[in-house]
Amino acid sequence: MNLVINGDKVEVPNRVETVDNLLQHFDLEQKVVIVEWNEMILEKAFYQETMLSNGDKIELVHFVGGG
């Protein structure tokens, strides 16, 4: 499946079906990460039930140093 993650086209294996799977795939499930799925911010409770489709736009953002 092809997704657009943080503005880049990324191919993920077929076993990645949900947002939860996606975070596991990139080893991010222990990280402080915020997920935006097709311009909608997802709460953690919805990670498991949100099914991904080809072409979905995902933003994975986090906190970095800043003033």
Added chain:
Amino acid sequence: MLKIGSYEFTSRLLLGTGKYPNFDIQKEAVNVSGTEILTFSVRRMNIFDPSQPNFLEKLDLKKYTLLPNTAGAKTAQEAVRIAKLANASGLCNMIKVEVIGCQKTLLPDPIETLKASEELLKEGFTVLPYTSDDVLLARRLEELGCHAIMPGASPIGSGQGIINPLNLSFIIEEANVPVIIDAGIGTPSDAAIAMELGADGVLLNTAVSGASDPVKMALAMKLAIEAGRLGFEAGRIPKKRYATASSPAEGMIFS
């Protein structure tokens, strides 16, 4: 006690987390500064390098209130989106509204700052807008319901210190919410002057992170802010044109 919305703090230093030489120095600087509020920015993750260390993971989050900023936003809409993303972390409800209108001076866009603040207040955020030292804009932001006003001392990262103490003092005098002097602080004396003007707090980053010894500078800033605040509370003497002797005029042994 510094009260911002429903939050209460003992420290009046708000510390940025950008551009430190390394995490160890940063952690120590944060520690000695005594700060209780740390600012952060929201950015895309590098998903192909999840092992990349993140300063947030090194912090005891029970000890600090996070103040994410909307840096990078050029419009109110972008600022609102960043604020909502930050809030979705579940780690914070406060937001520093920062909408930059000029890339050279990094001065805030007043109209977009106002619009973003209004929208975020409706959404229930605790809103702290970074603003210029415009007295009327500060009033308008307060009237909207902003929980603190954060006028800049001079351009971000410039270290020029307080270039318009008169406007800052007007803002402080007029405001009924905390006024936090944000941006441009270079030295401990700048921070002390901000506090002597009656500011409720100081937000700084580069002055500490960019110092030759960030840990020592963090301590210097803590002490300067405490000294400035005490000086403000104590009430300074009026300035006089000529001298007044401190020693008694009576009983001099030469008369």
